[in-house]
Amino acid sequence: MFFRVVGESFARNPRRKLLMAAALVLGMAVATATLTVVLDVGDRLAREFRSLGANLLVTPQSDSLPLEIGGVDYRPVDEGAYLPESELGKLRTIFWRLNIVGFSPFLEVPVEFPVPQSGTRPGMVSRATLIGTWFEHDVPIPDGTTFTTGVRITHPWWRVEGRWPADGARECVVGVALAQRLGVRTGDALALRAGGADFSLHVTGILSTGGPEDEAVVAPLAVAQSLAGRPGQFRRLLVSSLTKPEDEFARRDPSAMTPIEYDRWYCTPYISSIAYQIREVLPGVEARAIRRVAESEGHILTRVSGLMWLVTLAALLAATLAVGAASATTVLERISEVGLMKALGASGWTISFFFMAEQILIAIVGGVAGFGLGILLARFLGQSVFGVPPALRLILLPVILVIAALVALLGSLLPLRRAARLQPAPILRGE
Amino acid sequence: MFWRLLWQLLRASRGRLAVALVAVVAGAAVCSALVNLHLDAERKLTREFRTLGANVVVSPARDAGSASALLSAATLDAIASVRAPEVVAAAPYLYVVARTAENRSLILAGTWLDEVRRMSSWWTLQGDWIASRDDLSRCLVGRAVAKQLSLVPGRELDLHYAGRSVRLIVAGIVSVGGTEDNQVFVNLPVAQQLADLDGRIGVVQMSVTGSAAQVEQMARVFAAALPGLDVRPIRQIADAEGQLLSRIRVLILATVVLILALTALCVLATMAALAMERRRDVGLMKALGGEMSRVVRLFLTEAAILGVVGGVLGWVGGVFLSGWIGRSVFGSAISPRLDVLPLTVALMFGVALAGALPLRLLGQVRPAEILRGE
Numbered sequence: 001m002f003f004r005v006v007g008e009s010f011a012r013n014p015r016r017k018l019l020m021a022a023a024l025v026l027g028m029a030v031a032t033a034t035l036t037v038v039l040d041v042g043d044r045l046a047r048e049f050r051s052l053g054a055n056l057l058v059t060p061q062s063d064s065l066p067l068e069i070g071g072v073d074y075r076p077v078d079e080g081a082y083l084p085e086s087e088l089g090k091l092r093t094i095f096w097r098l099n100i101v102g103f104s105p106f107l108e109v110p111v112e113f114p115v116p117q118s119g120t121r122p123g124m125v126s127r128a129t130l131i132g133t134w135f136e137h138d139v140p141i142p143d144g145t146t147f148t149t150g151v152r153i154t155h156p157w158w159r160v161e162g163r164w165p166a167d168g169a170r171e172c173v174v175g176v177a178l179a180q181r182l183g184v185r186t187g188d189a190l191a192l193r194a195g196g197a198d199f200s201l202h203v204t205g206i207l208s209t210g211g212p213e214d215e216a217v218v219a220p221l222a223v224a225q226s227l228a229g230r231p232g233q234f235r236r237l238l239v240s241s242l243t244k245p246e247d248e249f250a251r252r253d254p255s256a257m258t259p260i261e262y263d264r265w266y267c268t269p270y271i272s273s274i275a276y277q278i279r280e281v282l283p284g285v286e287a288r289a290i291r292r293v294a295e296s297e298g299h300i301l302t303r304v305s306g307l308m309w310l311v312t313l314a315a316l317l318a319a320t321l322a323v324g325a326a327s328a329t330t331v332l333e334r335i336s337e338v339g340l341m342k343a344l345g346a347s348g349w350t351i352s353f354f355f356m357a358e359q360i361l362i363a364i365v366g367g368v369a370g371f372g373l374g375i376l377l378a379r380f381l382g383q384s385v386f387g388v389p390p391a392l393r394l395i396l397l398p399v400i401l402v403i404a405a406l407v408a409l410l411g412s413l414l415p416l417r418r419a420a421r422l423q424p425a426p427i428l429r430g431e
Numbered sequence: 432m433f434w435r436l437l438w439q440l441l442r443a444s445r446g447r448l449a450v451a452l453v454a455v456v457a458g459a460a461v462c463s464a465l466v467n468l469h470l471d472a473e474r475k476l477t478r479e480f481r482t483l484g485a486n487v488v489v490s491p492a493r494d495a496g497s498a499s500a501l502l503s504a505a506t507l508d509a510i511a512s513v514r515a516p517e518v519v520a521a522a523p524y525l526y527v528v529a530r531t532a533e534n535r536s537l538i539l540a541g542t543w544l545d546e547v548r549r550m551s552s553w554w555t556l557q558g559d560w561i562a563s564r565d566d567l568s569r570c571l572v573g574r575a576v577a578k579q580l581s582l583v584p585g586r587e588l589d590l591h592y593a594g595r596s597v598r599l600i601v602a603g604i605v606s607v608g609g610t611e612d613n614q615v616f617v618n619l620p621v622a623q624q625l626a627d628l629d630g631r632i633g634v635v636q637m638s639v640t641g642s643a644a645q646v647e648q649m650a651r652v653f654a655a656a657l658p659g660l661d662v663r664p665i666r667q668i669a670d671a672e673g674q675l676l677s678r679i680r681v682l683i684l685a686t687v688v689l690i691l692a693l694t695a696l697c698v699l700a701t702m703a704a705l706a707m708e709r710r711r712d713v714g715l716m717k718a719l720g721g722e723m724s725r726v727v728r729l730f731l732t733e734a735a736i737l738g739v740v741g742g743v744l745g746w747v748g749g750v751f752l753s754g755w756i757g758r759s760v761f762g763s764a765i766s767p768r769l770d771v772l773p774l775t776v777a778l779m780f781g782v783a784l785a786g787a788l789p790l791r792l793l794g795q796v797r798p799a800e801i802l803r804g805e
Contacts, residue, residue, distance in 0.1 A: 026696060030689050033689065034689065034690075045678070048678055049671070051670060051671040052667065065613045067536055067613075069610075074528070155667075157666045209666065210669075211666070290608055291553045291607060292483065295552070296482040296483045303476070304476070307683070307756075310756050311465065311686050314465060315686065315689065318690050318694045318697060319693060321697050322696060322697035325700055329701075381682075381686075
């Protein structure tokens with residue numbers, strides 16, 4: 001009986017159900033799309049923030065004070081401590097290994113240019129710093145795989161006119177200001193002297209960074225190591241990692257935490273816990289957050305995701321309004337049916353039951369269709385904004401269905417209450 | 432006659448109109464709040480990006496001859512004379528590699544500490560900051576320096592350079608999480624006297640607000656005011672900021688457009704339902720000999736009034752809504768924008784009229800059928 005009544009209602013007047021279903025599909029599609037995007041936006045933006053460069057600095061623990069101005073270390077090579085290059089693969093074995101986007105070791109060597117280059121005016125200072133690093137280097141990981149990293153990943157704002165040097169070759173790029181000063185061009189052989197030995201490097205391009213590297217020669221790490229007489233060693237490491245913005249919990253001292261709190265802290269990608277895990281795998285190092293980058297990143301991430309949540313809330317509200325209004329309209333339209341049912345002896349409860357069953361049925365069908373449409377919408381949105389479609393979250397389906405059913409019921413509740421109180425005779429008369 | 436009819440119409444069905452008005456007001460409020468938010472979010476976010484500190488650097492021209500060329504103090508006067516409100520802070524720097532009494536090298540940075548404070552929100556301080564740039568007896572030390580030299584606020588620090596020396600009192604210890612942790616900060620004249628470089632500075636760092644294009648523009652203004660010097664935005668920050676902002680802007684815009692469309696649809700549905708309820712009135716008027724065009728005009732005017740009144744009320748609601756969102760997300764209210772008002776009203780007006788259009792179809796219906804209730 002019940003199914004027959006509901007079935008008849010759908011079969012007899014499908015056009016009326018269409019308005020309600022359309023509102024549901026659209027409303028739930030927008031709700032699904034915004035929820036999918038907002039749940040992904042933190043991860044996506046954190047990845048975008050890596051264009052700011054590294055957010056962790058790893059240095060030897062027992063080091064002398066670095067004489068660093070604007071990111072270039074001016075210490076002589078025989079001063080201070082060094083770290084072994086061979087250990088670096090271990091960085092990809094920490095708990096949050098997949099959050100390590102890239103890392104670049106650095107070794108600076110002061111060099112002189114013994115041969116006056118063409119265009120050099122007499123009496124000019126012909127000294128500069130040679131920065132040794134990885135450009136695009138394959139690092140062997142203890143689990144047998146390799147990981148490709150270097151400044152091309154950690155320093156995306158570095159631009160080279162020409163080509164990047166190969167990591168094993170005797171090649172270099174020259175900073176744009178230094179190149180101007182020395183009159184060096186791409187393809188030249190650059191003669192330089194370090195620690196009394198003469199070297200010659202092939203210039204593959206002109207580097208422009210907008211930073212102190214514009215005044216330096218940047219060469220593969222192996223070249224700097226042989227110039228400094230420090231094979232297999234480097235001075236500092238810049239690590240670019242995906243992190244979660246720090247909150248109150250992250251600022252607490254991990255040594256004072258209970259075991260459960262400690263586990264939670266360890267298993268959350270806070271920058272402090274990633275730094276801690278780096279210290280675990282690389283003994284004798286100090287790993288610190290580069291606060292300038294990390295703090296503003298956390299700051300802006302919190303703001304933007306807060307904003308997106310509020311906008312999502314507005315979307316949910318708008319969807320609720322749309323569905324509620326459509327639901328109320330469909331019930332109001334059928335108020336004469338209520339009169340007829342009442343005249344035939346149905347109680348208010350029975351009538352409400354029939355109507356609500358219908359609404360829920362539409363809500364489920366419309367909710368599923370809206371979810372599908374919303375996923376497509378979210379994919380399009382994610383693809384066009386971030387170039388990557390957001391992850392499909394099936395957990396959202398029940399959430400969306402519950403919202404759809406609740407809203408459809410709520411929207412029909414008010415008109416149904418009114419209908420239940422009405423006398424059947426005036427309704428049937430059409431008043 | 433027309434207006435009297437309209438007035439009666441509005442009065443007689445105020446219950447139903449109130450429901451429709453609520454829908455229009457709610458829709459207009461969401462629309463105006465989001466448009467307002469979208470217009471202001473970028474400005475707010477560029478301000479947030481200033482927590483990244485300096486983004487423009489003035490340095491000696493690249494072809495000046497040597498890497499160790501210095502700027503003169505006249506540069507600072509020239510920068511000050513530009514006096515643009517976009518410049519949040521500007522600080523000169525002179526770096527000196529000084530030696531401590533234990534013969535350890537460290538970098539002494541001479542600057543204007545009052546200006547540095549304004550572009551270094553991420554520095555944490557233990558002890559006191561040096562608030563005046565005329566304070567020549569005290570210094571701030573980086574965390575790593577303090578650790579290596581076992582310094583605490585109140586201790587004295589002797590620094591030597593080329594036979595000259597200076598005795599400073601440690602005012603505070605700064606923890607920066609960068610190269611600054613290895614440096615000692617003093618006011619500019621201290622470094623200039625120690626290095627015997629009176630009136631000379633190394634670089635000037637500036638924090639300038641605005642989009643990447645605006646910062647580029649400011650850099651050009653400064654370059655024109657400082658002939659022979661090299662003024663450039665720090666690319667690490669400018670690039671990342673531009674990229675992030677454009678992503679966030681598109682994201683917010685896309686979501687806002689989605690919500691606008693949904694809200695418009697919702698209002699449209701409500702208006703259409705209202706119009707359909709008017710079927711009987713239309714039938715009656717037609718039976719009494721009313722011209723169809725006049726009848727339709729009557730109901731369209733009703734819908735238009737609803738749209739305009741709802742739009743204005745919704746805009747007011749939207750101002751409060753966006754103010755609240757601004758305070759809870761950015762900690763500062765979003766200024767209401769008057770140009771959103773016509774936009775909201777026009778949108779609601781259009782949607783209300785579009786919703787009332789099905790009434791035109793009633794023109795083809797014979798009044799008897801409608802009055803019979805079919």
